[in-house]
Amino acid sequence: MKIGVLALQGDFAEHIAMLRRIGAETAEVRLPQHLEGLNGLIIPGGESTTIGKMAVAYGLIDALRQFGQTQAIWGTCAGAIFLSKDAQRQQPLLGLMDITVERNAFGRQVDSFEADLHIPALQQADPTPYHAIFIRAPLIESVNGSAQILAQLTDGRIVAALQGKLLATSFHPELTADDRFHRYFLRLAQ
């Protein structure tokens, strides 16, 4: 199982470290040819505008759209924004997932937070609540078409969504020691 991590900007090194720890092969993806032979791709946290601009500049938009037709892609935070169809402002998006997101929906950095989530899909084997870290996080305002809700805050706001092999999370599993989300993604990529 070989998983690529989009390495244009952001915390791609944290995803790579976590993937290696659970036994996956990894590759950094900066150019379209780096997608060859991958079973899945993670788009890390970072600044979605920076990641989008670098993807446009190096011909990755079409390559990633094509990759996502058959392979698994998981976007965390900025990556979730980049995967979405609609971010309610002008910036380059892949438009692969039928979700609408709102950037910086919780406020500025002083409003960044940690919270325990109840995520049935992850808690079958280990019932411990999932402790999530939200940093200038986006909110998934709505899931449409075949996309479905995977996790919500206790007030009902959506923070994770799934559409076939495509996964979006507003928070950062790569910043924790809990590898349940990365194992979940490896199953999607199989």
Add this chain to the structure above:
Amino acid sequence: METTTGTFAVKAGLAQMLKGGVIMDVVNAEQAKIAEEAGACAVMALERVPADIRAQGGVARMSDPELILKIMESVSIPVMAKCRIGHFVEAQILESLGVDYIDESEVLTPADEEHHIYKHDFKVPFVCGARNLGEALRRVGEGAAMIRTKGEAGTGDVVEAVRHARTVLGEIRRIQNLPTEELMAYAKNIGAPFELLLQTVQLGKLPVVNFAAGGIATPADAALMMQLGVDGVFVGSGIFKSGDPAKRANAIVKAVTHFKDASILAEVSKNLGEPMVGRNISQMPESEKIAGRGW
């Protein structure tokens, strides 16, 4: 909803999100938009870039809150702002404005020549400058959630940035090979908190993200710092004191992403127009250097 804000994890976490990116000094909303459009991962809002602070002299203080707010309104990327070393009231003011990061910076005139701000007391994260491992770990001990090597700001001469990055990263490589019983004496000698030194040994890197700053003026400079092993770069005067800021800013962003690809570095280095004029540090009197500020 059971949530907690202002934890060290979310403060250090934002710096993680900035990695592999370029943080650019801007003095107004128009420059901030140019920086965002060029692909900056954050901007530093200030009244004067370091090259102008050097040229004009006088006391350099926190910027006008009105200016900082205007910059915050103009872009969607994180906005940082500087306070003077030890000036915790400037920091309180910046926190109340809602800036995303505070740089307790030697570029401004220090307000305290012995003590830095106790940064754990704040919900907003801080970045601090360092020239060596002891200084970096003292700042982390006070609560800094991000470190930047200092370089010599406002010169366009990368030599001090290289010196400081090599010093910090070299010391980290050295302590990997020390027997455990020698680490206490090492911590004492460099003035580092022992527990943080141990953590650095275990991680093989600083416990927080480490950017380079101070004198980076070209895409090649930025890629050099990345290849030396830093996580990202600050570019201060180097962009908006050059002939074609938008083009140079975009080229430096690309150079940081593709820092190991010499053919891309060659491509983005073409036709950038005039770089900032620059000051040769080897011919600069000691009294004009600012990297020594910080204790």
